[in-house]
Amino acid sequence: EPVCRIDDPAYQTREARTLARIKGFENQIEELKISHAADRKRLEIARRNQALSQTDFKRIQGLLKTDAAPRSSLDRAELALNRARDEAARLNRRVQAFPHTLNRAHSSLDEARAELSSVRNDIRFCRVTVPFTGRVRSVNAENGQYVETGQELAVLADDSLLEIEMASDIRDVRQWLRFDEDPATGSRNWFSGIKQVACRVFGTDTDSGRSRTG
Numbered sequence: 001e002p003v004c005r006i007d008d009p010a011y012q013t014r015e016a017r018t019l020a021r022i023k024g025f026e027n028q029i030e031e032l033k034i035s036h037a038a039d040r041k042r043l044e045i046a047r048r049n050q051a052l053s054q055t056d057f058k059r060i061q062g063l064l065k066t067d068a069a070p071r072s073s074l075d076r077a078e079l080a081l082n083r084a085r086d087e088a089a090r091l092n093r094r095v096q097a098f099p100h101t102l103n104r105a106h107s108s109l110d111e112a113r114a115e116l117s118s119v120r121n122d123i124r125f126c127r128v129t130v131p132f133t134g135r136v137r138s139v140n141a142e143n144g145q146y147v148e149t150g151q152e153l154a155v156l157a158d159d160s161l162l163e164i165e166m167a168s169d170i171r172d173v174r175q176w177l178r179f180d181e182d183p184a185t186g187s188r189n190w191f192s193g194i195k196q197v198a199c200r201v202f203g204t205d206t207d208s209g210r211s212r213t214g
Contacts, residue, residue, distance in 0.1 A: 004141075004153055006126040011119055018116045025109040032105060036098045039091055046088040053081040134158045 057077040063069035137155040141147055178195040 002127040002129050004128045008126040011123045015119045021112045029105045039094045043091040050084040050088045053084040057081045132158045
């Protein structure tokens with residue numbers, strides 16, 4: 001369970017907007033692929049029309065040399081040929097530009113996904129947790145209070161690790177502390193490791209007293 005939670009409506013709104021952008025880019029990529037397939041088919045048709053217009057233009061051009069066709073027929077054939085060339089060139093540019101257009105769309109999609117990851121990290125950091133079970137020593141903020149970056153909200157204590165400073169004679173300490181034996185001599189030295197043993201700690205802050213075993 002989190003020890004505190006920071007209000008995150010702004011992050012939630014950013015997340016929703018970013019998800020909508022991602023969906024839009026994904027749809028755009030699919031539409032680009034569909035449009036590209038259609039452009040390739042139209043380009044094939046445009047090139048066939050261009051070839052037919054070229055053939056018709058040359059045919060009328062030959063007839064014009066023998067006065068078998070009026071000049072206006074050649075003009076119309078030339079106009080049709082130019083239109084066919086322009087259409088084929090336009091579609092060819094679209095087909096050739098498709099990889100670059102698709103790459104830009106994918107780049108925009110990647111940026112939106114990166115932004116979504118960042119927003120979700122911000123949302124995750126709005127739930128403050130601690131990696132131990134302990135107790136609250138002090139609370140420095142109230143529910144609904146506006147806080148600054150770096151402001152101390154609370155002080156927690158980890159009861160699993162307690163350190164008590166005390167002055168004692170070494171002869172008394174040896175009576176209730178257990179030291180590891182030195183492997184070389186088999187003796188217990190003051191500077192050797194302290195063994196972990198079960199103990200009970202009694203508190204004297206109340207008449208009845210409180211104890212804890214660990």
